[in-house]
Amino acid sequence: MTAQFPVVRSRRLRRTPALRRLVAETRLHPSDLVLPLFVKEGITEPQPIASMPGVLQHTRDSLRKAAHEAVEAGVGGLILFGIPAVKDGRGSAADDPAGIVQKALRDLSADLGDSTVLIADLCLDEYTDHGHCGILTNDGEVDNDATLERYASIAVAQAAAGVDVVAPSGMMDGQVAAIRTALDEAGYGNVAIMAYAVKYASAFYGPFRDAAECAPQFGDRSAYQQDPSNAEESMREALLDLDEGADFVMVKPALTYLDIVRRVRDTVHVPVAAYQVSGEYAMVEAAAAQGWIDRERIIMETLTSVRRAGADIVLTYWATEVARSLRD
Numbered sequence: 001m002t003a004q005f006p007v008v009r010s011r012r013l014r015r016t017p018a019l020r021r022l023v024a025e026t027r028l029h030p031s032d033l034v035l036p037l038f039v040k041e042g043i044t045e046p047q048p049i050a051s052m053p054g055v056l057q058h059t060r061d062s063l064r065k066a067a068h069e070a071v072e073a074g075v076g077g078l079i080l081f082g083i084p085a086v087k088d089g090r091g092s093a094a095d096d097p098a099g100i101v102q103k104a105l106r107d108l109s110a111d112l113g114d115s116t117v118l119i120a121d122l123c124l125d126e127y128t129d130h131g132h133c134g135i136l137t138n139d140g141e142v143d144n145d146a147t148l149e150r151y152a153s154i155a156v157a158q159a160a161a162g163v164d165v166v167a168p169s170g171m172m173d174g175q176v177a178a179i180r181t182a183l184d185e186a187g188y189g190n191v192a193i194m195a196y197a198v199k200y201a202s203a204f205y206g207p208f209r210d211a212a213e214c215a216p217q218f219g220d221r222s223a224y225q226q227d228p229s230n231a232e233e234s235m236r237e238a239l240l241d242l243d244e245g246a247d248f249v250m251v252k253p254a255l256t257y258l259d260i261v262r263r264v265r266d267t268v269h270v271p272v273a274a275y276q277v278s279g280e281y282a283m284v285e286a287a288a289a290q291g292w293i294d295r296e297r298i299i300m301e302t303l304t305s306v307r308r309a310g311a312d313i314v315l316t317y318w319a320t321e322v323a324r325s326l327r328d
Ligand code: PBG
Pocket: 121, 122, 123, 124, 125, 126, 169, 170, 204, 205, 206, 207, 208, 209, 221, 276, 277, 278, 279
C-alpha cells in the first residue's frame, strides 16, 4: 500500500518569515494609529499615572514634546483629554476659550499645522465635580437635553481652538446632531465628528478615571453607556450617529468587543475606529511587569486582532512605541 500524503499542506505557506509576510492579510501601519494624550492645567512637571505605567498627565510643554514625537514616528492622529484645575457642576472649563484643552489645541495646531490630525474628546466628565458626563437634574440623573447644549458649546470652543475632529464620548441621545448643527452655524463646517457611537459601560475604563481624575462621585454610567450584554443596539447607535452627521464611528472598548467591531464594519460605509482603552493597556503592562507575558508580542497581537476584526483606525496608548517599531 502506498503511503497517504496530505495533498493540502497549510504549513507550506507558514514555513519562512518571507512566506508569512507575503500572505499576511492584516498589516499594522503607523498612520492607522491615534495616540490619546492627557494635559493637565496648573502643573509644572508631567505626572505619572499609577494605573497606567508609561502614560503621563502632561504639562502644556511636555504635551508639545510628546505630540511631536508621535508625529515624528508617523502616528496618524492625536486625541486630547483635558484635566482642568477647577471643576464645577456644569463643567465650565470645558468650553472656556482659555480652558486647558483649548490652549493645548492652539499650541499643537501652531506647532504641527496640517502634519497630523488633531482630535479632541468632547465630554463633560473630566470637567464636572460630580464626574458624570453631563448636567445633572435635581434628582441626580444626567439631563440629556440640557447636556446637549453644553456639548454644542464645547464643540464650538474646540473648533475655534483649531481642532480637526471632535469626538463626542458622552453617549447622550442626539449628541452628534446637536454638535453638527452648532459647528455649522458657527462656521466650522469643515470640522469632522468621530462619534463614540458604540460605547459600553465598561470596567476597562477604570485606569482612565485615575488619568483624567473623573471617577463618578456617585452611581455609574450604566444609565447612558451600553450594556455589555447587547450587540443589536450597537448597530442602531452606529446608524443613528451616521444619520446625525458623524464622519467616523468608534467602538469602545476594543478587545472584548471584537464581534461588535466586525459587525459595525460590515454595517457602515465610513471609517471605523476602535479604542484600546486604559484597562486593556493596564492589564498588559501589569502582566508584563511580572514577567508573565511577552509584552511586545502581546501589544502587536492585540493591535493586529483589532485591525483584523475590521477597525480601520485604532486609538492606543502604545501608538508612538508601535509606530517606531513598525518603522525599524
Ligand atoms: C469620557 C471618556 C472615557 C474614556 C474616553 N472618554 C471614560 C468613561 O467613559 O468613563 C475612557 C478611555 C480609556 O479608558 O482609555 N470622556
